[in-house]
Amino acid sequence: MAESAAEVQKHIRTYLVVFVALGGLTALTVAVSFIHFGTAGNIAVALIIASVKASLVAAVFMHLISEKQFIYGVLSLSAFFFLLLMFVPVLVHDDSTRTKWHPPAPIVETHTVDHVS
Amino acid sequence: MSGDHHPELSFWRKYIFSIDHKVIGVQYAVTALVFLMVGFSLIMIMRYQMAYPGQSIPVLGNLLGSDESAYIAADGSMLPEGYNAFGAMHGTIMIFLGVVPLAVGGFGNYVMPLQIGAPDMSFPRLNMASYWVFFVGGVIMLASFFVTGGSANSGWTSYPPLSDIANEGGHYFWNGQTMWLLGMVFLITSSLLGSINFIVTIIHLRAPGLTFFRLPFFVWAQFITAFLLLLAFPPLEAAGVLQLMDRLFDTSFFMPSGLIVGGQILDQYSGGGNPLLWQHLFWFLAHPEVYVLILPAMGIVGDVIANNIRKPLWGYNTLVYSSIFLGFMSFVVWAHHMFITGMGTTLSAFFAATTMIISVPSVIILTCFLISLWGGAIRYTVPMLFALSFLPMFAIGGLTGLPLGLPASDIFLHDTYYVIGHFHYVVAPGTVMALFAGIYYWFPKVTGRSMSKTLGLLHFWPSFICMNAVFMPMFFVGLAGVSRRLWSQEEYELGALTMGWVRMSSWGAWGLGVAQIPFIINFFISIRGKKVDQNPWQATTLEWAAPSPPPHGNFEVTPVVHRGPYEYSVPGHKNDFSPQHISEA
Amino acid sequence: MSAEVLPYTVKPHPVSGLYSGKMGIWLFLASEVMLFGALFSTYIFLRVGDPAWPSHEETHLSIPIGTINTLILITSSITMVMAWASCKMNNIAKAKMWLTVTAGLALAFLVLKFSLEYYPKIQHGNVPSKSTFYAIYFTMTGLHALHIIGGVAVIAYFIGPGAKLWKTDPEYYTNRIECTGLYWHFVDLVWIFLFPVFYLL
Numbered sequence: 001m002a003e004s005a006a007e008v009q010k011h012i013r014t015y016l017v018v019f020v021a022l023g024g025l026t027a028l029t030v031a032v033s034f035i036h037f038g039t040a041g042n043i044a045v046a047l048i049i050a051s052v053k054a055s056l057v058a059a060v061f062m063h064l065i066s067e068k069q070f071i072y073g074v075l076s077l078s079a080f081f082f083l084l085l086m087f088v089p090v091l092v093h094d095d096s097t098r099t100k101w102h103p104p105a106p107i108v109e110t111h112t113v114d115h116v117s
Numbered sequence: 118m119s120g121d122h123h124p125e126l127s128f129w130r131k132y133i134f135s136i137d138h139k140v141i142g143v144q145y146a147v148t149a150l151v152f153l154m155v156g157f158s159l160i161m162i163m164r165y166q167m168a169y170p171g172q173s174i175p176v177l178g179n180l181l182g183s184d185e186s187a188y189i190a191a192d193g194s195m196l197p198e199g200y201n202a203f204g205a206m207h208g209t210i211m212i213f214l215g216v217v218p219l220a221v222g223g224f225g226n227y228v229m230p231l232q233i234g235a236p237d238m239s240f241p242r243l244n245m246a247s248y249w250v251f252f253v254g255g256v257i258m259l260a261s262f263f264v265t266g267g268s269a270n271s272g273w274t275s276y277p278p279l280s281d282i283a284n285e286g287g288h289y290f291w292n293g294q295t296m297w298l299l300g301m302v303f304l305i306t307s308s309l310l311g312s313i314n315f316i317v318t319i320i321h322l323r324a325p326g327l328t329f330f331r332l333p334f335f336v337w338a339q340f341i342t343a344f345l346l347l348l349a350f351p352p353l354e355a356a357g358v359l360q361l362m363d364r365l366f367d368t369s370f371f372m373p374s375g376l377i378v379g380g381q382i383l384d385q386y387s388g389g390g391n392p393l394l395w396q397h398l399f400w401f402l403a404h405p406e407v408y409v410l411i412l413p414a415m416g417i418v419g420d421v422i423a424n425n426i427r428k429p430l431w432g433y434n435t436l437v438y439s440s441i442f443l444g445f446m447s448f449v450v451w452a453h454h455m456f457i458t459g460m461g462t463t464l465s466a467f468f469a470a471t472t473m474i475i476s477v478p479s480v481i482i483l484t485c486f487l488i489s490l491w492g493g494a495i496r497y498t499v500p501m502l503f504a505l506s507f508l509p510m511f512a513i514g515g516l517t518g519l520p521l522g523l524p525a526s527d528i529f530l531h532d533t534y535y536v537i538g539h540f541h542y543v544v545a546p547g548t549v550m551a552l553f554a555g556i557y558y559w560f561p562k563v564t565g566r567s568m569s570k571t572l573g574l575l576h577f578w579p580s581f582i583c584m585n586a587v588f589m590p591m592f593f594v595g596l597a598g599v600s601r602r603l604w605s606q607e608e609y610e611l612g613a614l615t616m617g618w619v620r621m622s623s624w625g626a627w628g629l630g631v632a633q634i635p636f637i638i639n640f641f642i643s644i645r646g647k648k649v650d651q652n653p654w655q656a657t658t659l660e661w662a663a664p665s666p667p668p669h670g671n672f673e674v675t676p677v678v679h680r681g682p683y684e685y686s687v688p689g690h691k692n693d694f695s696p697q698h699i700s701e702a
Numbered sequence: 703m704s705a706e707v708l709p710y711t712v713k714p715h716p717v718s719g720l721y722s723g724k725m726g727i728w729l730f731l732a733s734e735v736m737l738f739g740a741l742f743s744t745y746i747f748l749r750v751g752d753p754a755w756p757s758h759e760e761t762h763l764s765i766p767i768g769t770i771n772t773l774i775l776i777t778s779s780i781t782m783v784m785a786w787a788s789c790k791m792n793n794i795a796k797a798k799m800w801l802t803v804t805a806g807l808a809l810a811f812l813v814l815k816f817s818l819e820y821y822p823k824i825q826h827g828n829v830p831s832k833s834t835f836y837a838i839y840f841t842m843t844g845l846h847a848l849h850i851i852g853g854v855a856v857i858a859y860f861i862g863p864g865a866k867l868w869k870t871d872p873e874y875y876t877n878r879i880e881c882t883g884l885y886w887h888f889v890d891l892v893w894i895f896l897f898p899v900f901y902l903l
Contacts, residue, residue: 008790019780033902046898061887068719078732082739089747239722355740366830368837389834
């Protein structure tokens with residue numbers, strides 16, 4: 001990006017606006033986490049806010065918005081495989097639910113005790 | 118880097134910490150060849166135990182055997198622990214320290230920039246770092262043989278929970294399995310640095326006129342391989358970190374609740390993890406890894422065949438598109454290694470389907486090579502013989518893979534010698550033969566001298582016969598149902614029945630070892646052998662436009678490309694080859 | 703020396719629109735996406751499979767410290783981008799100042815992380831081996847902290863010995879700062895996900 005100093009000056013204003021937005025969204029996500037929408041609801045809200053923040057960082061700070069196509073190619077490839085990776089828990093879950101094996105009793109106990117202290 | 122106005126570099130900067138892609142390529146290749154020899158020696162020792170269980174290994178047994186040894190007992194016979202350790206390290210060394218560094222680090226580094234007419238790689242210093250990180254990883258792997266308790270012994274796949282608790286007798290950190298993981302982290306980092314460099318170089322440093330569809334097939338193969346390395350390796354790195362956590366800090370990523378080992382509950386672990394998670398993350402890497410092994414080999418075979426049939430490769434575009442599709446599909450087939458883990462039928466069906474789909478581009482590539490031969494004036498040079506042998510061997514390897522890709526037949530064949538036969542046909546007679554083709558083909562470029570044809574033939578024919586003698590019997594042993602992981606299969610009725618085949622494999626392996634002697638002799642005497650001009654094979658691609666050996670900076674004048682990569686026997690041209698960089702026919 | 707001979711070290715390539723270094727760093731980030739992707743995938747898997755997954759009252763993670771650290775990282779992202787903008791405007795003194803602030807904020811993040819989060823947790827026996835929650839928490843935040851340490855090292859290099867390049871080739875130096883920035887924003891971006899995942903959910 002061969003920009004002149006004046007153009008960079010203009011960008012700085014955008015950066016500051018994004019900075020304020022990121023701060024605001026951080027406050028929002030903390031505040032919202034104290035409201036109960038149910039587990040799924042809370043996860044959805046938190047992830048949506050995080051995604052918005054991440055997109056702001058990627059688009060503005062990382063100049064993704066003004067890059068040429070090549071990067072989009074690489075990123076969409078890696079985004080696709082990233083989604084594939086998210087598929088792994090489903091696979092493992094499918095595996096483990098098919099074999100209905102229950103752990104011996106004493107271990108289950110220590111396991112739950114773990115989180116109390 | 119143009120060479121003329123630079124002061125003479127010191128020995129260290131020129132040969133050891135060089136940033137010249139050619140020196141780095143040679144460093145990679147030589148290191149990888151040494152590792153291939155180490156890995157092959159391990160299996161030659163193991164094959165004695167397989168063929169003659171419990172008997173003292175001739176010569177080496179007395180030499181290496183002692184009461185302290187973790188591998189070989191004082192009477193010279195192989196210990197079960199030693200067998201497991203050698204087996205695990207054979208796989209690891211051959212794949213991660215041998216074939217990949219030779220195919221990608223060696224040939225990729227040396228040949229690819231020359232073939233695209235570049236003065237060097239885009240990031241020369243990164244390239245050097247990549248080699249040295251690889252070297253450190255290799256040293257860690259080798260050093261692990263000498264620590265208390267011996268090297269890693271949980272298979273090259275390191276499946277937990279076995280690998281989580283393996284080598285517990287050794288040092289807290291410097292034990293076999295932990296060093297294996299540490300070594301892997303280094304090797305993965307090295308591949309990552311290399312792959313970034315390859316992609317940027319191929320996109321940015323192509324000579325003027327060298328469009329993507331004028332690239333030699335070898336460059337395409339390296340390009341796709343680099344993407345596989347870039348995106349498939351990090352999940353294994355993550356898995357490696359998780360297993361390191363399990364081993365060093367007793368976390369339970371891969372430890373299920375209530376695991377009982379040797380009658381004792383492992384209570385330092387909280388439980389709650391799942392060993393299958395490792396398998397998924399591992400195979401998410403390791404299936405693309407198969408194509409990392411095979412694609413550069415296909416690239417070499419493509420170049421060598423086109424050069425020796427004296428006509429263009431049949432279906433160049435088809436080859437390229439098939440390879441791209443192959444690379445992409447290799448990410449969505451990984452769970453076919455896990456059909457017997459209790460995976461649901463829907464998912465099994467999905468992965469069986471993708472596996473069948475991925476065999477299509479492989480067959481297309483092979484068919485393109487085969488049709489290329491039709492009507493060609495074939496020159497039976499040594500590299501060509503190796504390249505030709507790749508075709509049937511890879512076909513056997515590929516086709517025997519189909520029954521493993523279908524859950525119904527895989528349930529029987531899983532973890533038998535059949536699997537070993539299958540993937541060795543792909544990697545050993547397939548990829549390794551292609552790599553030999555590459556060595557014979559590009560040796561004149563690297564040294565300016567040609568290799569002896571007589572010794573080459575003495576290397577080729579025994580190797581070709583022995584390769585089949587080693588791996589073909591494995592199919593029969595496997596179909597009989599013998600497990601691949603037995604220290605002494607003779608003890609089992611089933612195993613005893615197939616001992617004849619096992620012995621044949623072993624004798625084949627030792628024969629294969631002997632067959633490499635002409636190659637080693639050839640390699641060393643040819644360094645001072647007959648001088649040849651810069652294009653001894655009368656080839657068309659750009660690496661032959663540079664002097665042999667190419668100087669620092671490669672080309673005297675940056676070449677300009679006028680045509681496709683394989684314009685042999687073009688009607689109306691005065692020679693039967695039309696180099697890419699020469700405009701007039 | 704490589705800058706003179708190898709094309710596209712400083713100027714962007716006409717087709718990709720990137721100079722080599724920038725393409726390299728983007729490819730590196732693509733692989734980092736896969737690295738953290740595998741870890742997030744592990745997190746989901748462990749959480750879904752564990753009925754006793756601790757709620758955020760039980761995890762002893764402090765939301766105020768997490769929030770402060772998030773704000774610190776976001777601020778360091780903007781100071782990083784200011785360093786690049788200063789280079790663009792030919793003001794190396796200001797650029798170095800912004801780089802120093804960035805490194806300082808990163809160190810503040812690390813100090814808070816280690817002294818107020820890791821240390822007390824280990825003191826109370828909430829070590830990685832205690833449960834899969836702590837295991838994945840320490841692994842992911844630890845790996846992220848390693849990325850921060852790496853970033854600080856690179857930034858320190860460009861404040862110190864790396865800054866010599868400015869005198870000979872300011873554009874090259876500016877590009878390097880941009881690449882460092884890209885990496886730094888990515889580290890920030892990972893934290894933007896780590897924060898809600900561990901602290902809020």
